[in-house]
Amino acid sequence: MSAIDDLKKAVIDGDDDGAREYAAACIAAGVPAMDAVNVMGDALRELGVQFQNMEVFLPEVLLATDAFKAGLAVLEPELMKAVDGAAPAKKIKAVIATVKGDVHAVGKDMVATMWTVAGFDVKNLGADVDSEYIVKAAEEFGADIIGLSALMSTTIPHQKEVIDFLEAKGLRSKYKVLVGGGSTTPQWAEQIGSDGFSKDAVEAVELAKKVMGV
Ligand code: B12
The missing domain is CATH 3.40.50.280 (Cobalamin-binding domain)
Structure with missing residues (x-):
């Protein structure tokens, strides 16, 4: 599996350490940070469907949310770099x-x-x-x-x-x-x-x- 697939799986599994590790692996592999963030969002939405179908329950969704946050923390500095220089003249x-x-x-x-x-x-x-x-x-x-x-x-x-x-x-x-x-x-x-x-x-x-x- 590629780093981005591993990242998605780590979020679905509610695996904080995995999310951190694979988020870092995505960066190392040159995956755009926003793509990695989006894939984590997809993971949460897929879990939402499973939640609706009662295939998973609230604790799993909560753990996945935490894993999302762990991955996001690793990706944030990369996101910063991606849009650097694009800041508007007036501070909004x-x-x-x-x-x-x-x-x-x-x-x-x-x-x-x-x-x-x-x-x-x-x-x-x-x-x-x-x-x-x-x-x-x-x-x-x-x-x-x-x-x-x-x-x-x-x-x-x-x-x-x-x-x-x-x-x-x-x-x-x-x-x-x-x-x-x-x-x-x-x-x-x-x-x-x-x-x-x-x-x-x-x-x-x-x-x-x-x-x-x-
Ligand atoms: C994670 C999750 C939870 C977690 C939340 C943890 C947390 N701290 O955030 C927990 C487990 C706590 C939870 C609880 C509940 N949940 Co919930 N949950 C979800 C789930 C699976 C994912 C949401 C998510 O994080 N998506 C990923 C993010 C990245 O996407 P997003 O939120 O849409 O945000 C993007 C855009 O919408 C936009 N955006 C978002 N906000 C804003 C704001 C502005 C200003 C702008 C411009 C853009 C913007 O940009 C974002 C990034 O790209 C959804 C399923 C789904 N399809 O969304 C259900 C879902 C939202 N939950 C649902 C329900 C019913 C509940 C509960 C009532 C369950 C229960 N029976 O107890 C409780 C609600 C408790 C409460 N009072 O709020 C339903 C809502 C149904 C409805 N339409 O009303 C959903 C749709 C699941 C389902 N299919 O049934 N949930």
């Missing part, structure tokens, strides 16, 4: 959170990583974050962008809640609100009056630069 400031009631953090963390790698100043507020707190944190941080991740059909309404909250406080025009995550669609993004949607972390960089006009 962004807060990002997974919305209330939703603990899924991996995709949001990937977006936070890619925004950081692209030279943005990013404050990652974590997962299961209250809408009011997200707005407060954006105000305190002086953010330009609020990124909202939601992976469940039951939690995407909280993306709208944040926008409603901004509107109620007269703050909506201060921020670009970008949304993403498994249950989010471009239609939903438009319906709730967000400023944009992206399906993955690489596109999230382009999207953020586009809405900021840089």
Whole structure:
């Protein structure tokens, strides 16, 4: 098996050491870091299907998530190198959170990583974050962008809640609100009056630069 296949298997197996080892092997073999990150994301999504079919259970998914994070930590410096020099002249400031009631953090963390790698100043507020707190944190941080991740059909309404909250406080025009995550669609993004949607972390960089006009 190639290093990238081994990496995918290590994530599926929830093998942190393996994920670190094969992430390093991918780098040594010249595999683009983003390809390696994407393959780990694929591994999690495949597990999600197995989880839905009750072929695996929550502990396996949790272990896989940890292995993903272990691999990502090794790949992060390479991601930095890949986009070095592409940083926008104006430092874009962004807060990002997974919305209330939703603990899924991996995709949001990937977006936070890619925004950081692209030279943005990013404050990652974590997962299961209250809408009011997200707005407060954006105000305190002086953010330009609020990124909202939601992976469940039951939690995407909280993306709208944040926008409603901004509107109620007269703050909506201060921020670009970008949304993403498994249950989010471009239609939903438009319906709730967000400023944009992206399906993955690489596109999230382009999207953020586009809405900021840089
Ligand atoms: C890992 C995982 C978990 C882990 C999360 C661990 C963690 N700390 O993150 C654990 C085991 C805790 C978990 C728990 C649950 N899970 Co879960 N989980 C998953 C799984 C397998 C993978 C998610 C993931 O990490 N994907 C990989 C990342 C890289 O992809 P991503 O998140 O989509 O992110 C990318 C893009 O969407 C985008 N993006 C993401 N966020 C943002 C934000 C912005 C601003 C932008 C621009 C872009 C962007 O960029 C990212 C990177 O490319 C999915 C299956 C799936 N198909 O997604 C189920 C899934 C999301 N889970 C599901 C469910 C139901 C649950 C539970 C309710 C299960 C239960 N019965 O207890 C609980 C929820 C608890 C809660 N209250 O939140 C369902 C949701 C169904 C639905 N549509 O509502 C899914 C789809 C599985 C399924 N098929 O049933 N889960």
